[in-house]
Amino acid sequence: MRISYEWLSDFVDLDGVTPKEAAEILTRQGIEVESLTIVDLSQIVIGKVLEQKPHPKSRNPLWIHQVDLGGRVEQIIAGAPNAVAGSIVPVALPGTAVPNGKVVKDMNIAGERAHGMLASAAELMLGDDHSGILVLDRGIPGDPLTTVIPSQAIMEAEVTSNRPDCMGHLGVARELGAGLQRPLKRDFMPAFTGGADPPGREMVKVTIDDPDLCSRYIGGVITGVKVGPSPDWMQRRLRAAGVRPINNIVDITNYVLLEYAQPLHAFDLALLSGPAIEVRRARANEKLLSLDGVVRDLTADMLVIADAKRPVALAGVIGGEDTAVSDETKDILLESANFNGPSVRQTSRALGLRTEASARFERALPPELALAGARRAASLIAELAGGKVHRDWADVYPRPQEPVRVNLRPALIDEVLGMHVPLEDSEAILKRLNFQVNVMADGEWDVLPPVFRLDVTIPEDLVEEVGRVYGYDKVPPTLPGRRHDSWTPLEPSIDRRLDQVREVLAGEGFTETWNPALVSGKELERLRIAAHAMRVENALSDDMDTLRTSLLPSLVHAVAVNRDRGRDEVRVYEIASAYLARVGEKNAQPDEPLRVAAVGTTDGSPDAGEKALRRLKSVLDGCVAALNGPASAYQRAAAELFHPGRCAAVVLDGRQLGYLGELHPTVTSGAGLEGRLVAFEIDLLPVLAASSVPRAQPLPRFPAVDRDLAVVVDESVTAGALLQGIKESGGDLLVHARAFDEYRGAQVPEGQKSIAFTLTFRSPERTLTDAEVDRVMAEIRLGLEKRHGARFRE
Amino acid sequence: MSDPLGLTTQALAAIGQARTDEELEKVEVEYLGRKSGHVSRLLSNIGSLPPAEKAALGKAANDAKRAIEAALAARRAELEAARLADLAETEAIDMTFPGPPLKRGHIHVLTQVRREIETVLESLGYKVELGPEVETEWYNFEALNIPAGHPAREAWDSFYFSPELLLRAHTSPVQIRAMQRIKEPPIYIINPGRAYRRDPPEATRLPYFSQVEGLAVDKGLTVGDLKGTLLYMIQSLYGRDRKVRVRPSYFPFTEPSFEFDVSCGICGGMGCKSCRHKGWLEVGGCGMVHPQVLRNGGIDPTRWNGYAWGFGIERMAMLKHDVDDIRLFYESDLRFLEQF
Numbered sequence A: 001m002r003i004s005y006e007w008l009s010d011f012v013d014l015d016g017v018t019p020k021e022a023a024e025i026l027t028r029q030g031i032e033v034e035s036l037t038i039v040d041l042s043q044i045v046i047g048k049v050l051e052q053k054p055h056p057k058s059r060n061p062l063w064i065h066q067v068d069l070g071g072r073v074e075q076i077i078a079g080a081p082n083a084v085a086g087s088i089v090p091v092a093l094p095g096t097a098v099p100n101g102k103v104v105k106d107m108n109i110a111g112e113r114a115h116g117m118l119a120s121a122a123e124l125m126l127g128d129d130h131s132g133i134l135v136l137d138r139g140i141p142g143d144p145l146t147t148v149i150p151s152q153a154i155m156e157a158e159v160t161s162n163r164p165d166c167m168g169h170l171g172v173a174r175e176l177g178a179g180l181q182r183p184l185k186r187d188f189m190p191a192f193t194g195g196a197d198p199p200g201r202e203m204v205k206v207t208i209d210d211p212d213l214c215s216r217y218i219g220g221v222i223t224g225v226k227v228g229p230s231p232d233w234m235q236r237r238l239r240a241a242g243v244r245p246i247n248n249i250v251d252i253t254n255y256v257l258l259e260y261a262q263p264l265h266a267f268d269l270a271l272l273s274g275p276a277i278e279v280r281r282a283r284a285n286e287k288l289l290s291l292d293g294v295v296r297d298l299t300a301d302m303l304v305i306a307d308a309k310r311p312v313a314l315a316g317v318i319g320g321e322d323t324a325v326s327d328e329t330k331d332i333l334l335e336s337a338n339f340n341g342p343s344v345r346q347t348s349r350a351l352g353l354r355t356e357a358s359a360r361f362e363r364a365l366p367p368e369l370a371l372a373g374a375r376r377a378a379s380l381i382a383e384l385a386g387g388k389v390h391r392d393w394a395d396v397y398p399r400p401q402e403p404v405r406v407n408l409r410p411a412l413i414d415e416v417l418g419m420h421v422p423l424e425d426s427e428a429i430l431k432r433l434n435f436q437v438n439v440m441a442d443g444e445w446d447v448l449p450p451v452f453r454l455d456v457t458i459p460e461d462l463v464e465e466v467g468r469v470y471g472y473d474k475v476p477p478t479l480p481g482r483r484h485d486s487w488t489p490l491e492p493s494i495d496r497r498l499d500q501v502r503e504v505l506a507g508e509g510f511t512e513t514w515n516p517a518l519v520s521g522k523e524l525e526r527l528r529i530a531a532h533a534m535r536v537e538n539a540l541s542d543d544m545d546t547l548r549t550s551l552l553p554s555l556v557h558a559v560a561v562n563r564d565r566g567r568d569e570v571r572v573y574e575i576a577s578a579y580l581a582r583v584g585e586k587n588a589q590p591d592e593p594l595r596v597a598a599v600g601t602t603d604g605s606p607d608a609g610e611k612a613l614r615r616l617k618s619v620l621d622g623c624v625a626a627l628n629g630p631a632s633a634y635q636r637a638a639a640e641l642f643h644p645g646r647c648a649a650v651v652l653d654g655r656q657l658g659y660l661g662e663l664h665p666t667v668t669s670g671a672g673l674e675g676r677l678v679a680f681e682i683d684l685l686p687v688l689a690a691s692s693v694p695r696a697q698p699l700p701r702f703p704a705v706d707r708d709l710a711v712v713v714d715e716s717v718t719a720g721a722l723l724q725g726i727k728e729s730g731g732d733l734l735v736h737a738r739a740f741d742e743y744r745g746a747q748v749p750e751g752q753k754s755i756a757f758t759l760t761f762r763s764p765e766r767t768l769t770d771a772e773v774d775r776v777m778a779e780i781r782l783g784l785e786k787r788h789g790a791r792f793r794e
Numbered sequence B: 001m002s003d004p005l006g007l008t009t010q011a012l013a014a015i016g017q018a019r020t021d022e023e024l025e026k027v028e029v030e031y032l033g034r035k036s037g038h039v040s041r042l043l044s045n046i047g048s049l050p051p052a053e054k055a056a057l058g059k060a061a062n063d064a065k066r067a068i069e070a071a072l073a074a075r076r077a078e079l080e081a082a083r084l085a086d087l088a089e090t091e092a093i094d095m096t097f098p099g100p101p102l103k104r105g106h107i108h109v110l111t112q113v114r115r116e117i118e119t120v121l122e123s124l125g126y127k128v129e130l131g132p133e134v135e136t137e138w139y140n141f142e143a144l145n146i147p148a149g150h151p152a153r154e155a156w157d158s159f160y161f162s163p164e165l166l167l168r169a170h171t172s173p174v175q176i177r178a179m180q181r182i183k184e185p186p187i188y189i190i191n192p193g194r195a196y197r198r199d200p201p202e203a204t205r206l207p208y209f210s211q212v213e214g215l216a217v218d219k220g221l222t223v224g225d226l227k228g229t230l231l232y233m234i235q236s237l238y239g240r241d242r243k244v245r246v247r248p249s250y251f252p253f254t255e256p257s258f259e260f261d262v263s264c265g266i267c268g269g270m271g272c273k274s275c276r277h278k279g280w281l282e283v284g285g286c287g288m289v290h291p292q293v294l295r296n297g298g299i300d301p302t303r304w305n306g307y308a309w310g311f312g313i314e315r316m317a318m319l320k321h322d323v324d325d326i327r328l329f330y331e332s333d334l335r336f337l338e339q340f
């Protein structure tokens, strides 16, 4: 909200306190001042126009003014015609800068001398109006402008949602007074000034249909007002706060809103159908032409103010055009009410209309505030628009505000803050903030918060009041002292353990990415991986409406992003959760398996794909090994996203972790990519669960013997099957076996292939002889021959 | 050749002329070769000599052998010294020629920053706790003292799957779950993870982001302890000249509540362009845990109290590495990711 420094000084003495200092105090106390704009008017002088005539030669319409500056007369040219003779105007002389930054120079315009300029409100940053010269209602020629308009300082401040009282200048001034230890110049509750007959409650009869949505409705009556412009000072303050002046009555309601934070509305009493005012929900097909000129379709969850015939205002949001105060208005109904916050928010959202009033009601205003605002507005109307304030207003108050008392053990203040605050200081701070403090016999404090502070309900709230005014800067930083008889030993977090995986992948040239978990549901459907997808009901856009069920599409997208930016070879991975709905269980939280997925690019040829895939398989094995997991097995499989002939399920201890393979050509081309993509995606938690601390094995005491074996078999026999056969026949002496080459060609019959293995033999008890190894090799050959019809190449 | 002395003289001359190891090798074989070397051959007829001559010849041959061996070793050492002395010229290469590019992958900058934060807090005894991202309304709001219709809910506009289920708006639900599970304080935990709010993507915020929150529940904790913990963390991450300020604010789940700011690293708090002349950079929110929140976690607030804080990992990374657009973290652009 916009806070005017000058306005604050109505309520608290700011003598010797600069706007910057005031802003710092407010920020320290919890009203964060985000920017401070200072409008320095001390260079501007007051002038009186003696004579105005059109410029004789200029092509654009210009006017030449003779201006009395107190003892001397200068000629000044302006483009606006409103500074007629006799007007008192702000003048910027050559050499000065007006607040909006324009520097004034001595000039000659089409043969006429122009000594300085007449300033508009916009040029002086006193509002948005730049249509004409700002005409003052008083001022002595030659005096500085600040004798009638003080220099301005506007703070843009963020008020937290628990402090609706600070959505008005009075509340902000109270905070400032507490920080400065200066008294507030005005009581919260103004005196009631009404005395005219007949009593207001006989002229307006209020009923509240739904007390849950309206806990109080005050309908004040003021008759015989004279509608016209409000005084300059009021218009200026409204403009400074960003509100457009309309007429004195409307301006006063807005002014009180900016002072007390209580929204008000004035109806033209004569335009209401009868004395009955009903606060009720809108009925089917009801409409309202609102003050902003829009016809609003109302629904049954919107609360309206209605007369005998129709809705005349949307409660807490905006008034109606048909019953608005105009120049002809004589008698007014002044509404000061308390509407339910969530209901106002809902209406304001449904209509896409956020007003100063709705912004305040949304934060749950105290009903007591309605009375203070109404009284203040009534006395201003009587003072500035004449009129008689009637006695005994309608005040329907079905849900009176409960008084709150808080019991405070004052030692709690020191205990929570971790520093000593003298009791008298704590008490003084609470009193300056209008809390009543009664010290009871047992030393505890019985504290009564002011009626406008609904946010204070527990002792900790009072500690905060004291702390923020006394100054959190004074709290010495400490670390908690521990004298514990129980603790949880530190163990490496999952993420630190996964750093091992990151190292393996980094060594292979894979870069880690973080991708959004919200993706396009349509895309998941197109990829046929939407079976367990969870869709957001209120998505911001189609491309972020569903939780991803796999990390792979994000990585394919990452490849595309980098290809677009001229990178040919891309290797990326991500460690994150996928989200899998538990199908058939409404409102169940999904499974969120933590996964690692990697994607790498390669050329378009089948051979290149195969080679890259083999390499990636080693990388995946390396990742699992780095986590001290057991070696995983690979079983030919079919899975969405993957190439039907080049996909394996990754299996660890009989449990499927995920898949490794080439991505399906349609996935690659669907992302607009050329070449092939190799990829894997596995669940990590089972690997971590299966991981064990490596135990040192005794170093071998006897040398190993290596033998190669080239096995010729039919194409259908896999390396995995052969390895299994080798291991089964190899017995204890075979300590390691690995396939290292695959050959097809002249030396192998059509339809067959040759796979070369290297086998390592060792005994823990003796040096093996060639004869011993030969015997085992013969066993292995025999086994492979029987089981797979294998033959052997030398 | 039958004169040991002459043989020695000859051999030493040959050794002296040898220029390489290979030439020396040849000389060695020629003179000391086991069967056909000159010294061996000297002794080939020794069996037919009388005993006195036998002994004399034996000794002379041995002397010759030793002298030649010594000369060989000396010459070898000489040649090696000369070779080493000339290395600067004989084996010089262009040291400015660049190495082939290393295909090193990079760990995501957010992972790196999260790791640093976790390491610092683990050194204070905080333990990492994780929890689900798709949360129930109760854990995300009610348990944190934000009932339906609460005006503060505006600040946590969330993505819903159903009225009951939503993407967590902060990682705070993990704190409730941890209190319920651990039951008996002291509790010192941090909960890093992803969170979501319905804010359209722009340079300073995204609908998805990552947080690290911390929670301490113990006896007699104070605002001072909260300030000290934040200060220890910030100084460990950014250097010991940094200051931390807590500013009153409002969150339903803490009382008192604060925003915490870190002094600007560029101007040291004097005010400059990068801190928008405030001298301070906003980092996160914190406060003393509201008694009702402790109760919701199953902790008796008359026996224990607590403090908690939270901030965005992206924000910390932006401050540390001068990143000016939060979207860069999630765009997988290698040109960006490879800078860290």
Ligand SMILES: [Zn+2]
Residues within 6 Å of the ligand: B264, B265, B266, B267, B268, B269, B270, B271, B272, B273, B274, B275, B276, B277, B279, B280
């Ligand atoms: Zn700075």
